[in-house]
Amino acid sequence: MDKERPIIVRYGEIGVKSPVVRKRFEKKLISNIKVLIDCKININQGRIFLFPENFEEALKSLKKIFGIVSYSPTLKTKTDHDTIKLAVQSYIKELVEKGEFDPEKTFAVKCRRVGEHKFSSREMAGFCGAAVIETTHAPVDLSNPDFTLYIEVRDDDTYIFHKKIKGAGGLPIGTQGRMISLVSGGIDSPVATYLMMKRGVDITIVNFNNHPFTSGSNEKIVKIYHKLKEYASGSDFRLLQVDYGEFLKKCTEEAPPRMTCVLCKSGMYQIAEKIAKQEKALAIIDGSSVGQVASQTLPNILATRYSTSMPVLSPLIGLDKLEISEIAEKIGTFQYSILPDSGCEAAPKHPETNAVLEKVLEVQEEIEMDSEVEKVLSTLHKVDLTL
Amino acid sequence: MDKERPIIVRYGEIGVKSPVVRKRFEKKLISNIKVLIDCKININQGRIFLFPENFEEALKSLKKIFGIVSYSPTLKTKTDHDTIKLAVQSYIKELVEKGEFDPEKTFAVKCRRVGEHKFSSREMAGFCGAAVIETTHAPVDLSNPDFTLYIEVRDDDTYIFHKKIKGAGGLPIGTQGRMISLVSGGIDSPVATYLMMKRGVDITIVNFNNHPFTSGSNEKIVKIYHKLKEYASGSDFRLLQVDYGEFLKKCTEEAPPRMTCVLCKSGMYQIAEKIAKQEKALAIIDGSSVGQVASQTLPNILATRYSTSMPVLSPLIGLDKLEISEIAEKIGTFQYSILPDSGCEAAPKHPETNAVLEKVLEVQEEIEMDSEVEKVLSTLHKVDLTL
Incomplete structure (x- = not known):
């Protein structure tokens, strides 16, 4: 389950171009990433999913690639309640061990969903929140939490993450002459x-x-x-x-x-x-x-x-x-x-x-x-x- | 004593120009300020001292004048130990009342001196620190204080302040064609x-x-x-x-x-x-x-x-x-x-x-x-x- 740790990469201004231009920009962005980072790449509905050979190196290198708005190291799992629960709990335990999640402080879960599912985003957020409480007994604060856990459900795959690292912005180098x-x-x-x-x-x-x-x-x-x-x-x-x-x-x-x-x-x-x-x-x-x-x-x-x-x-x-x-x-x-x-x-x-x-x-x-x-x-x- | 509350205005890039250019820039900056703010102005050793009719209005307006790096509302007093002590104590009391100084938190005093005096900057800082402690019993932390009180001694005048408000930066409008x-x-x-x-x-x-x-x-x-x-x-x-x-x-x-x-x-x-x-x-x-x-x-x-x-x-x-x-x-x-x-x-x-x-x-x-x-x-x- 925790074998797959893709990095989700978000790109900004590219999104507003015409379909033809957008496709050209996406292609160039992906090829620019591949020159710098040894990885497999999927692209799906306006997100790039990066499977790097060296995770820490990739996180550093992404900072220097223009056209990227933000990126998040994730834990990927199947879209299935039992599997998600286990994944969330293992993800949170790891953060507690690293000192990145403090069970004394408040948290919230935010869920985003793409595709058809039998549950709503809010239900999934509540479900994952309960999983976190079961493990940590941390207090919930939905309006002003100290820590936010993100759940991104995309069809049969679900991504768990807590960091949005700011990218270099701009446009992919090589698209403007x-x-x-x-x-x-x-x-x-x-x-x-x-x-x-x-x-x-x-x-x-x-x-x-x-x-x-x-x-x-x-x-x-x-x-x-x-x-x-x-x-x-x-x-x-x-x-x-x-x-x-x-x-x-x-x-x-x-x-x-x-x-x-x-x-x-x-x-x-x-x-x-x-x-x-x-x-x-x-x-x-x-x-x-x-x-x-x-x-x-x-x-x-x-x-x-x-x-x-x-x-x-x-x-x-x-x-x-x-x-x-x-x-x-x-x-x-x-x-x-x-x-x-x-x-x-x-x-x-x-x-x-x-x-x-x-x-x-x-x-x-x-x-x-x-x-x-x-x-x-x-x-x-x-x-x-x-x- | 607390009748005089000038605003000290600091200007940046102007400072590095040749004497002739600097003088022209300073003159333009002062005249730009006077158009917007009803005030008397002194200029002395690379600082502008502003005596506004309406203090709060002046603080707002200064934010919109190019060529200003930062500015500080001050309390002006005579350079004399007894007078400075009284001024510091009245300044701090006012801040405590306004909730801008919390005696539970740490503080430091920083002193800057221009001119000939019988005391060093460090001695004056220590003297003013003792005056603050006498009034508030607040704890001192010189390396990482929650609050810093600034004492600027310029010949016979001494200025007390705690805020450096960021200005708009740039160069005085009207100096570049x-x-x-x-x-x-x-x-x-x-x-x-x-x-x-x-x-x-x-x-x-x-x-x-x-x-x-x-x-x-x-x-x-x-x-x-x-x-x-x-x-x-x-x-x-x-x-x-x-x-x-x-x-x-x-x-x-x-x-x-x-x-x-x-x-x-x-x-x-x-x-x-x-x-x-x-x-x-x-x-x-x-x-x-x-x-x-x-x-x-x-x-x-x-x-x-x-x-x-x-x-x-x-x-x-x-x-x-x-x-x-x-x-x-x-x-x-x-x-x-x-x-x-x-x-x-x-x-x-x-x-x-x-x-x-x-x-x-x-x-x-x-x-x-x-x-x-x-x-x-x-x-x-x-x-x-x-x-």
Whole structure:
């Protein structure tokens, strides 16, 4: 009886799509789960039933798969009063032993039923409640219980559980196409990348190596890549890099010093757009947040994006630094983002905060931006991930 | 002694800006507060001290002013041991009477000191702790207290408080320039607007009235406007509208039916860009979230934004519907967004989800988009806000 301990997986937004889209999303969600977790899977009436080889590992891994709203480890039994009673009592005894159920505190049983049965949900809840009392003598409180036992009856099968573990939310990765994400070693861009992965997007990270204006070490970016990859089960999660130092050198030498940061950002978008075509990506992601640093003013955002026709999506644009840092800590990238680095030595003392579009376009022409973009593109390469 | 009950206001991100920017932000924050709250204000060493006419009203209003991290109602007294002792005891007695301090539970005193004094912070904390014990006999627990009393000594003044109320965060509205926000009667766009207001942006809402394809009633949009305006103290918060029905009619009649939603969205951006020039706005805000509805696919986002050179900022692009709805409830727009309406009857049964840019540009040429945009612009008007 207690041989079968499936995990019930609930998915949310997928449920509201059209039948065709829903089917495609469900299929992708299941295949994403299978890449990460060694298991058998059934799908039935809007629920996924997971039979993992390693139960504890599976519980941990599910936390990192987008598209899942919540999940519950269960005890599966036959829909038969005597069998259910035995199962409920063995389930509760185990919880008492583990200290997860305190018979001194109040409890309630909630029952949900799918299919035709000779009993109502309320009757089954009462029946299971009596079984718990017989074992534990715990007091019942239906309106505000300290502990709730859930009974889910689905045709001939019944599932017993008491935990609903919150999933990562979002949509299955791989259902929304690919985007290029501009990722530096800072706190923000990994969070921006995570949020778009969560919305189902495949990612190609493009990192701009500013050597000799920074250390040139790939340690941070590789660590951040591996951390984010944990959430990319079922997706071809890529990391590309270009050498950007020569271009920055040209900016510092041939353009007004105030303009370096504006030209740097504008160049990134233009290069990302070209890489996007190769990668079959349809948008660019960055970590911009209005007003957070001097360069993220409205005039600068306008001027730096003007030379790019591809949409630039900035999921952090409306968030505070504190909120962004909290997400970074939660997803595990914060620890790598705060590793010390030299910062960018190409940045002027007084960067432009009020860029004038016409002036930016003029300077881009002077430094022959188009040919610079091509030069940078020719340095495109993969990064050694074994660091 | 207890005549003076200032509220200490703490502001966060402003603190990290350069001295010039910080001063400008502080000034704007103070003037935003003064518009909403009848009060005297002092500013000193990174704290604002507020002396309101109506204490309870002020506490409520502060919750809605961006740029504030937290605030505490205090009791102000002189920095003198005897006076502080009396003040602490009267403060604690009042809390006991109100049921906010339970002498059966543990407490601690934390002291912070700015200026030169003959005592250390730790000594003052101990002194005040003894005063509390003398009055209440409550037990002390320094590591994990149920209640914490804060003593902030600033030169000759000392402030006593026990609450740190969370503020709205963000940056003072009016410090980041103006944007156009496309707001419909739905759940998402008011939240997108709120998040950008929170980042310090002045807003001009532009609403597209789809009559006769919708009811044409302005009730929802006016209610949403007034709710959002509560957060706009110190900002010229505007609402404009254009008549969009004639344009939609042309789309349904002269373009492929699948394309209506794509043309509608592309038209909105193009019109918003023109209005932005009049309004001296530098970006467009919308409520897009990848994959939430059929029209918000990557190909559609790319195709609809292509004809606009102004940045389109979508602060919800990385959020789930559930997360967006939670913010809507918190800020109070949800109740208006869910008021029943007819929906848009111009939307086809099978809207395009995989728009091809070239095809969209071709159709825009066929329906003479540029002249349509001008026609819609000529209907630009203010909305009766007394609804």
